[in-house]
Amino acid sequence: MKCKPRPLAIATEIRRVIALEARTLKALHASVNGAYQKAVKLMVRCRGKVILTGVGKSGLIAQKVAATLASTGTPAVNLDPAAAKHGGIGLIQRQDLVLAIGKSGESDELNDLLPRLHAIGAKLIAITAEPRSTLARAANVVLVTPVAQEACPLNLAPTCSTTAALAVGDALAVALMKLRNFRTEQFACNHPAGQLGKRLTLTVADVMRSGKNNPVVRENMNVGRMLVELTRQHAGAVTVVDRKGKLKGLITDRDIRRMLKQDRSIQKFSIQQIMNPRPTTIRPEALAARAVEIMELRRHPFNVLPVVDGRGRSVGMIQIHDLRSRGI
Numbered sequence: 001m002k003c004k005p006r007p008l009a010i011a012t013e014i015r016r017v018i019a020l021e022a023r024t025l026k027a028l029h030a031s032v033n034g035a036y037q038k039a040v041k042l043m044v045r046c047r048g049k050v051i052l053t054g055v056g057k058s059g060l061i062a063q064k065v066a067a068t069l070a071s072t073g074t075p076a077v078n079l080d081p082a083a084a085k086h087g088g089i090g091l092i093q094r095q096d097l098v099l100a101i102g103k104s105g106e107s108d109e110l111n112d113l114l115p116r117l118h119a120i121g122a123k124l125i126a127i128t129a130e131p132r133s134t135l136a137r138a139a140n141v142v143l144v145t146p147v148a149q150e151a152c153p154l155n156l157a158p159t160c161s162t163t164a165a166l167a168v169g170d171a172l173a174v175a176l177m178k179l180r181n182f183r184t185e186q187f188a189c190n191h192p193a194g195q196l197g198k199r200l201t202l203t204v205a206d207v208m209r210s211g212k213n214n215p216v217v218r219e220n221m222n223v224g225r226m227l228v229e230l231t232r233q234h235a236g237a238v239t240v241v242d243r244k245g246k247l248k249g250l251i252t253d254r255d256i257r258r259m260l261k262q263d264r265s266i267q268k269f270s271i272q273q274i275m276n277p278r279p280t281t282i283r284p285e286a287l288a289a290r291a292v293e294i295m296e297l298r299r300h301p302f303n304v305l306p307v308v309d310g311r312g313r314s315v316g317m318i319q320i321h322d323l324r325s326r327g328i
Contacts, residue, residue, distance in 0.1 A: 017151040017159070024160040025167055027146045039125050039141045040175045043074065046123075048095035050076040053084070055109050057158040058101040058165060065099070065169030072173050073182040081109040089113065094121040101169075102126070103147065103161040105133025114138045127165050143168055204291055205284035207326055208307045208316030209235060216241055216314055219248050223267045223274070226251065235319055237304040240275050245313040249275030250306055281308045284315055288326070291318050 043050060050069055052062035062078050069076035079088055092098065098117055102110050105128040117124055118138070126139035129147045136142045145164035149155050176182075209215070215233035217226045219240050230238045230251065240249040251274055259266050259274055266274075282291055284307050291305055295318075307316035 020149070020151045021160050021163045024147055024164050027148070028164050028167060031144060031146050035141055035143055036171075036175075039143055040172060040179065042097060042123055042125060042141060043099075043172065043176055044179050046095070046097040048075075048093055048097065048122075050074055051092055051096055051098045051122075052076060052078045052101070052169075053081055053098060053110065053113070054101035054165075055081055055107040057162050058103060058107075061162050061165045061169065062099075062101050064166065065101075065173065068170060068173045069176070072177045073180050074173065074176050081107075081113055084113055085109070089116055092117065092120055092122050096122045097125065098122050099125045099127065099169075099172075100135060100139070101128075101165050102133075102135050103129045103145075103158060103165075105130045105135035107135075111135060111138075127168050129161055129164075202288040202326065203284065204282055204286045204288055204307055204316070204318060207288045207291075207322055208284065208318045209233075209322070210307075210316040214314065214316050215239065216245075217251075217271065218243065219271055221271060223269060223271060226271055227256070227266075230256070235304060235317055237317065239279075239306045239314045239317060240271055241314050247279075247281065247306055247308050247312055247314045249277045250279035250304070251275045252302075252304060279306055281306045282318070283307070284309065288318075288323060292320075292323055295320055295323075 050066075052066040052069075053059070054062035059078075059080060066076045066078040077091065079091055084091075100110060105111075105126065111134050114124075114134070124139045125141045125143065126135045127143045127145060128136050129145050130136060131142055131144050136144075145161065145168060147161045147164060150157060150161060151159035213233070215229060215235045215238040217229050217238050217240055219242055226238060230253070237250060237252040239247055240251060242248055249272070251271065255274055255276065256266065259269060280294060280302075282294060282305050295302055295305055303320045305318040306314060307318060309315050
């Protein structure tokens with residue numbers, strides 16, 4: 001009959017693994033030398049693409065590093081060594097740079113490609129724990145990832161070694177970003193979809209209620225008509241403007257409820273008496289994500305945000321539910 005592991009034993013083992021991987025990264029940090037500078041210079045001078053390759057778990061790390069490089073301004077692709085031997089090597093050209101990841105540096109699938117890479121003339125950077133390996137000897141630059149032992153209790157499954165290789169790949173990508181002065185706008189262009197893309201690209205103008213859908217009332221309108229407009233637009237608020245369209249205030253459902261608590265005869269008040277004359281506003285060119293920050297990261301969050309142009313004219317309104325429905 002098998003005994004269930006005690007919770008304390010599980011927690012202890014998890015801490016052991018994390019501590020061992022942390023020590024691996026500390027040793028990697030101490031091992032950084034001039035080879036890294038040479039590697040980054042080779043990558044930034046590359047006139048072709050950077051091709052990542054590796055076998056097994058190292059191949060999975062290669063996929064991730066290729067994706068990170070491609071999304072941060074360095075054209076990069078992943079090439080499986082097995083696929084390379086069946087025609088995929090045609091992807092590699094002389095102006096390209098190959099970044100090969102292999103802990104032992106002795107994987108047959110990877111090393112079988114080395115003569116062909118030499119014939120093509122593509123430069124090779126190796127990420128390996130073995131500086132005297134076949135892979136290392138064939139490389140133009142070797143980035144050594146010292147790994148005392150794997151976190152695996154058998155010291156077999158790649159754990160610490162893949163963590164070290166991933167850290168090196170991330171470090172190279174970030175160094176290249178800084179050398180190229182890679183900006184937020186460029187990052188946004190490479191991430192047009194998903195939560196990240198929306199936060200970096202969608203503007204207030206893309207999301208706001210504008211034109212006929214912009215709930216606007218004139219400051220001299222009677223309260224009864226204002227209530228009709230507020231109900232008709234289903235925005236939870238109306239902006240108050242003068243005859244030139246300049247924003248003068250904001251009335252929300254909350255303002256109406258507050259006035260009703262004071263006096264049931266709300267229609268005896270004027271719009272100026274009900275409205276907030278100094279509402280927080282935003283410009284249409286601002287990022288929609290900024291609108292979320294303004295509306296939610298306050299001591300007293302609110303649900304609507306008037307949008308004004310450079311002349312202070314009301315051009316739209318943002319409702320928090322509109323932002324959430326767009327995934328921001």
